[in-house]
Amino acid sequence: MTMTIAFIGLGNMGGPMAGNLIKAGHSVNGFDLSEAARAAAAERGVSPFEDMAAAVTGADAVITMLPNGGLVKKVWAQIAETVAPGTIMIDSSTIDVDSAIAAHAMMAEKGCLTLDAPVSGGTGGAEAGTLTFMVGGSDDAIAKGREVLEPMAGRVVPCGGAGAGQAAKICNNMLLGISMIGAAEAFALGEKLGLEHQALFDVISTSSGQCWSVNTNCPVPGPVPTSPANNGYKPGFAAALMLKDLRLAQEAALSRGAQIPLGAEAAQMFGLFESLGHGGEDFSGIINFLRGADK
Ligand code: NAD
DSSP states (O other), X not given: OOOEEEEEOOSTTHHXXXXXXXXXXXXXXXXXXXXXXXXXXXXXXXXXXXXXXXXXXXXXXXXXXXXXXXXXXXXXXXXXXXXXXTOEEEEOSOOOHHHHHHHHHHHXXXXXXXXXXXXXSHHHHHHHTOEEEEEEEOHHHHHHHHHHHGGGEEEEEEEESTTXXXXXXXXXXXXXXXXXXXXXHHHHHHHHTTOOHHHHHHHHTTSTTOOHHHHTTOSSSSXXXXXXXXXXXXXXXBHHHHHHHHHHHHHHHHHXXXXXXXXXXXHHXXXXXXXXXXXXXXXXXXXXXXXXXXX
């Protein structure tokens, strides 16, 4: 079914995601505070709006793709009186679980269907329409939201009720941050022990230490030619975004009383890495920090 979809937040992720909705035949009303983002989205066929309320008026679905939970709650509150009951509201930003739950409650009160649907797959996945959406919300909202998400998705994974998508996202990314530090430590130790990168890779990638951080995003150049290590640690997945997700995991652990000592250590290390000016590098560049090289 062809829909009118309002898309708020047309940045590095939102712009190409909105473009894939256009390619699927939907009509997309786009809003962003940045004129440059609106203009870039217009090149993809999005109808740019300078007024957010006008963009959401009459929309069948609203998607937000914004930097943080405070902004998501603010934007959803600003449009709460304008969206019609029955509208499907989807937030695909990566935000804290408690803000996501509050956003669901706010719009459920207005008779909307609501989803938290953060993504993994980065800007490449956003462009290609192959993002994985981790989705939290009611069964009805998931059924209706799936139709909206599919043109942007490789996979849509239902995770549970309100906030469950954000919860799954931060648990996964915390594990990823920890596993990358583990992979980097293994290769840095191997170097000191005189092991060739390829030899260590051949063992780990087929043994019990295998993981995405080694098999796909290997932190040393050579064994996996497509990993960012072969390209000056150009992201990929920027260390600053990893740090954001690790901090969200810490916030969630504090609010729910979970013990995440390795997650906390990973946040500290990526925090230091960023403060040394490496936030724009792929997160696998943490191996240079471990080696003590400030590059
Ligand atoms: P971005 O900074 O490129 O885009 C955010 C956009 O939101 C900007 O264009 C900004 O102008 C706009 N914006 C800010 N406040 C606004 C408001 N009040 N109203 C309307 N527009 C507003 O960020 P991004 O890389 O597109 O990331 C968006 C979200 O996706 C973040 O939550 C991020 O953590 C998550 N994410 C990013 C990636 C990635 O690889 N970039 C991967 C997965 C998830």
